[in-house]
Amino acid sequence: MNDFAGRTALVTGGGSGIGLATARLLAERGARVAVLDLDPTGVPEPLVGVRADVTDEASVTSAVAEVLERFGGLDVLVNNAGIGAAGTVEANGLDEWWRVLDVNLLGLVRVTRAALPALRGSDAAAIVNVCSIVATAGLPDRALYSASKGAVLSLTRAMAVDHVGEGIRVNCVNPGTVDTPWIGRLLRAADDPGAELAALQARQPTGRLVTMDEVAQTIAYLASPHAASVTGTDVAVDGGMSGLRVTRR
Template sequence: MGFAGSVVVVTGGASGIGRAAAELFRSEGATVVVADKDGRAADEVARQLGGESVAVRTDVSNSEDVRALMSFVDARFSRLDVLVNNAGFGVAGTVQDLPEEDWDRLMNVNVRSVFLCSKYAIPIMERCGGGAIVNTGSYTAMVAIPNRVAYVTSKGAIASLTRAMALDHAAQNIRVNCVAPGTIETPWFDRSFAESDNPDEVRKALNDRSPLKRMGRPEEIAEAILWLASDRSTFATGSVLTVDGGTSIW
């Protein structure tokens, strides 16, 4: 899709959807910066990607880390074409029983990181004539699920933040979109299966969320991210692209 010579930053790029996106952008010719709090895993992914791809250990909820990440990208490559704000996680809980510190921690990683990474990426993109930002949201921005109040709220905020940034930065030739995955088979779910007393039952319940009766694959979401960042979607900005196997249409 024409990413040769492009520089792409992927947050949460050491595993799951982020890793699949990093691999796909690299296969299309991009130089990928793998930003992840797990520096060792990020180093390994960057090594496997090859070329000029590099890892930067980053806590995306920390403004100093994010400024350092974007300063590194600017100094090393003098450009930034695509930012994939993918880092995020979930915790269980309702408003009544979720600890305040868990709410704050999740909001910092899921929402504050999108604000921070975009804030410090946009000046580089603008100087280079524009770029694309793709945020990883969730179908839960449209259809709530029980006992995940912080996660659902954070993904709703990402959808709104996407639209606001798209409006604010269109004149700078910066497109901002969001991909909204359904339940995706990532290492987080692998750990959940391993810790469950009945992994098969848990897996079936997750599969049954979708009319397609399966979880999605990280590579399927990576394809949507690539399209939103590419020249094949030049009239798309402020969009939330749902890729959830039909879960939100039940």
């Protein structure tokens, strides 16, 4: 497929995980792709790595300006940068609440605000926010993370209605438990990594973790011309976790 030929895409948090898988896929399908990350040194060609801290407005403004100077415009923005948190509503200190919200919610806001003027100049502008299944399904010990992603889901719909008249589509993808380096680190830190992995697999009706490529394919669809009539939508890529209740026999 070459459906992104002549298009420019910007992916935040694209140095690894879902962001890198998405950036690679968009490039394979013809896009010129810039990756914003705290450490873009390992970003492979033909991707263009740009250092940016989404919690710092000056850093974001400078990074987006660098991308625009290099490519001359912007058609697709993938807001993927994010961090996790575990615990109940009282388990995390307020400093941790501010830190997670600053990355997961306000980081998205900063990058989008910097990118919008350029997106308005595109004839096929699309924003895809990487949300999470925790925005629609209650999971234990995820109060802070759920709050941040619930805000992303609501913001996606608000942005979609605000900018539909400008020709900018806004959607989000809600991954379930994805086999990413972050999950790998959590498993290695567990007392019994094998049992923890089995528990994560069992809570998804498909019986396995979602792959990064599966999420990337969904993001690419939402960003592509094939989804020209799709806006204000959240798409779950979660192995049925949000809607299915499977009885194991």
